[in-house]
Amino acid sequence: MKILLIGPPGGGKGTQAKKLSSKFNIPQVSTGDMLRDHVKKMSKLGIKAKEFMDQGELVPDELILKMMKSKLSDDNCKNGYILDGFPRTLPQAKGLDSLLDNIDSNLDKVIIIKVDDDVIIDRMGGRRVHKNSGRIYHIKYNPPKNEGLDDITNEPLSIRSDDKKETVKNRLKIYHDLTKPLINFYNLKNILFEVDGQNEIEDVFSSIINKL
Numbered sequence: 001m002k003i004l005l006i007g008p009p010g011g012g013k014g015t016q017a018k019k020l021s022s023k024f025n026i027p028q029v030s031t032g033d034m035l036r037d038h039v040k041k042m043s044k045l046g047i048k049a050k051e052f053m054d055q056g057e058l059v060p061d062e063l064i065l066k067m068m069k070s071k072l073s074d075d076n077c078k079n080g081y082i083l084d085g086f087p088r089t090l091p092q093a094k095g096l097d098s099l100l101d102n103i104d105s106n107l108d109k110v111i112i113i114k115v116d117d118d119v120i121i122d123r124m125g126g127r128r129v130h131k132n133s134g135r136i137y138h139i140k141y142n143p144p145k146n147e148g149l150d151d152i153t154n155e156p157l158s159i160r161s162d163d164k165k166e167t168v169k170n171r172l173k174i175y176h177d178l179t180k181p182l183i184n185f186y187n188l189k190n191i192l193f194e195v196d197g198q199n200e201i202e203d204v205f206s207s208i209i210n211k212l
Helices: 013-024 031-041 044-054 061-072 090-102 117-125 165-187 201-211
Strands: 002-006 028-030 081-084 109-114 127-129 136-138 192-196
Touching: 002 013, 002 165, 013 028, 013 081, 013 201, 028 031, 028 061, 031 044, 031 061, 044 061, 061 090, 090 165, 109 201, 117 127, 117 165, 165 192, 192 201
Parallel strands: 002 081, 002 109, 028 081, 109 192
Antiparallel strands: 127 136
16 A cells, blocks of 8 residues: 655644554655655765755755655565655656656555645644654643643743644645645645544544545
């Protein structure tokens, strides 16, 4: 089973990708993890990517696609994979399409996890983090025992810049602008399905399994 998950930031893609990976015993391929791995190992591609990252620039699609080709050609991807976080743009989707065609490993399904913007803003805007440990809380869904304080150290919690309301709104606008062409692209291939991402995690997972 070769699956691509598309969804807004904070929409639950990572959570569902992990569950699918476990159920089907196939790897979750995350662009972020892949990049970090190449940089850590100082591979040829990792060294090139680091040059862009150190200058605060985006890693070019061409480099990401080369890493993707290396990853998806692995034996452990022969029975399938779950793509999470790539492609995000139409040029990336076309590049990926050509790559998958080249290695005879085309996508079976593209699942869009739909979540309303106001729900995303509520989810992400309510997150609080204990910086030293990385423990994450939510003022509504997973509040700390004492408001604004970590359960274990009692140190103050903070809100990440990525979770601030204006930042989230901006990220959502970018997501919508970039995703619409992707939806049309995969719709024409007749492999695109939508699930409601506003339900409980297990219900969203069941919906995805039903689509597969």
